[in-house]
Amino acid sequence: MKTIALTCGLMMAASTAMADMTAQLSGGWDGRKVPAGQQCKLHGGKGSTPPMRVSGIPQGAVWIVAYFNDKSYGPLSRDGGHGTIAYPVRGATTDLPAVPGMSAKLPGGARVIKAARSSGDYASPGYLPPCSGGRGNRYTVDLKAIDKAGKVLDEITNFDIGKY
Known part of the structure; x- marks a missing residue:
């Protein structure tokens, strides 16, 4: 019985430890609607990633890796379908700047880890802005x-x- 209680306690502690980080959007992004102009060039925009503030970053973290996805379109719905960008951590709270879509040149020490999986006219060497x-x-x-x-x-x- 003690083994079960200890195991359950460790599992609960592990899940609690993985729940401290939070994120907040800025720059006109509200989580409900993509702001005007932030869509891809094919639809008249010049989109960038949303700027975000990430808080509660654990000690020892050196990167925040962002996997951008379109949950409504299967091929780009997971694992960074719209691109994977790494941002350097600058403390327990770090601001992730907006980085341009359709580019591999990123500001603020950000790096493309994996380009969007889109192809043809939608191909991007980095982040693909919303393009539905x-x-x-x-x-x-x-x-x-x-x-x-x-x-x-x-x-x-x-x-x-x-x-x-």
């Missing part, structure tokens, strides 16, 4: 705090950035 043509697709980001060895210290999944 205004059909109401749901765009999200998964944020992972990573240490120098590549271990995930905490994460936020399916964080809504808006519909387009």
Whole structure:
């Protein structure tokens, strides 16, 4: 009985430790609707990633890795379908600046980890801004705090950035 209680206690402690990080959108992004102009060039925009403030970043994290997804379009719905960008951590609270879509040149020490999986006219060497043509697709980001060895210290999944 003590083994079961100890195991349950450790599992609860582990899940609690992975729930401290929070994120807040800024720059006109509200998590409900993609702001005007933040869609891809094919639909008249010049989109960038939403600027975010991430708080509660665990000690030892050196990167926040952002996996951008379109939950309404299967091929780009997970694992950074719209691109994976790493941002350097600058303390327990770090501001992730907006970085331009359709570019591999990023400001503020941000790096493209994996380009969007889109192709043809939609191909991007980095982040692909929302590009559903205004059909109401749901765009999200998964944020992972990573240490120098590549271990995930905490994460936020399916964080809504808006519909387009």
